[in-house]
Amino acid sequence: MALSIVDPSQALRQAAVLTFEELGFMFLEAELCAAAAPLAATANVAFRGPFTGRLQVAMSAGVLAEITANMLGEVSSPSLVQQCDALGEIANVVCGNVLPRIAGSHQIFRLAAPVVGDGVDGVDAPGAHAAGAAGVEELAAAIELPVSEGRALLRLFFDRPN
Amino acid sequence: MPINVLVVDDSAVMRSMIIRSLKLGGLPVARVHEARDGQEALSMLEDHWIDLALVDINMPVMDGEEMLNHMRDVPHLADVPVVVVSTEGSDTRIAQLKALGAEFVHKPFSPETLRQVIIRLTGVEQDGTFDCGPVAGAAPGGSLDF
Numbered sequence: 206m207a208l209s210i211v212d213p214s215q216a217l218r219q220a221a222v223l224t225f226e227e228l229g230f231m232f233l234e235a236e237l238c239a240a241a242a243p244l245a246a247t248a249n250v251a252f253r254g255p256f257t258g259r260l261q262v263a264m265s266a267g268v269l270a271e272i273t274a275n276m277l278g279e280v281s282s283p284s285l286v287q288q289c290d291a292l293g294e295i296a297n298v299v300c301g302n303v304l305p306r307i308a309g310s311h312q313i314f315r316l317a318a319p320v321v322g323d324g325v326d327g328v329d330a331p332g333a334h335a336a337g338a339a340g341v342e343e344l345a346a347a348i349e350l351p352v353s354e355g356r357a358l359l360r361l362f363f364d365r366p367n
Numbered sequence: 368m369p370i371n372v373l374v375v376d377d378s379a380v381m382r383s384m385i386i387r388s389l390k391l392g393g394l395p396v397a398r399v400h401e402a403r404d405g406q407e408a409l410s411m412l413e414d415h416w417i418d419l420a421l422v423d424i425n426m427p428v429m430d431g432e433e434m435l436n437h438m439r440d441v442p443h444l445a446d447v448p449v450v451v452v453s454t455e456g457s458d459t460r461i462a463q464l465k466a467l468g469a470e471f472v473h474k475p476f477s478p479e480t481l482r483q484v485i486i487r488l489t490g491v492e493q494d495g496t497f498d499c500g501p502v503a504g505a506a507p508g509g510s511l512d513f
Contacts, residue, residue, distance in 0.1 A: 227475035301454020
């Protein structure tokens with residue numbers, strides 16, 4: 206099955222910027238000034254279609270709290286449950302927007318429910334893959350976005366059958 | 368005449384965003400009901416008068432496409448206007464949903480986009496009210512007076 210030839214990193218950046226700006230009302234900083242900000246929570250969205258894999262989104266605590274408050278339209282501090290919900294939804298929307306950019310809008314993908322975990326461990330843990338892949342996964346794209354006074358890390362993995 | 372709206376999404380944050388968009392759009396909404404999945408939504412459709420359903424696709428228990436198919440098979444629900452609000456990016460699948468009579472709004476969306484689609488689908492008109500305050504969404508399976 207022929208797929209569009211698109212740079213996955215470029216596609217991931219476009220989908221992420223669109224989602225952060227239009228869903229989270231967060232605009233990117235000119236440069237990463239808080240690279241050391243620890244990543245507090247991670248969401249994984251597994252997908253299957255012409256190719257399978259997962260999208261991973263991790264954010265520093267301040268960014269996640271701010272983006273959740275923006276999504277809710279509330280000034281007060283959102284609860285942890287709301288922050289996990291928001292992170293999962295952001296991952297879901299980025300995933301839904303990046304796949305057509307890579308594979309073309311005629312292809313059909315099925316997305317699994319987001320799986321949210323806390324801390325940096327979730328980023329690199331092999332067990333973080335929500336829908337067990339049949340083979341080895343490989344990193345197709347990774348971008349880091351400077352947002353507010355923190356950062357977001359997005360990584361796209363494709364499964365490679367054994 | 369104000370309409371009753373059913374918002375179906377497994378994300379409570381997204382449901383709140385959609386409800387806030389309805390308020391920002393100044394649409395004449397009487398009551399908003401919320402459901403976490405298609406099965407819960409079908410139950411609410413049986414129990415309440417709903418003029419418009421805003422439905423996500425990817426949900427646990429019963430997804431939006433199955434819910435929409437079920438609605439079209441049931442005579443008293445077949446004509447309820449449905450707007451699918453989803454990240455779905457496949458033209459093929461969007462065409463399938465539209466063939467079932469649903470309108471489609473892609474996430475992320477602006478309140479203006481949602482408002483225009485609802486007006487086009489239902490014929491309701493803006494009531495001129497504008498409330499930019501926070502929206503306390505109803506619990507899933509519950510309802511919220513506007």
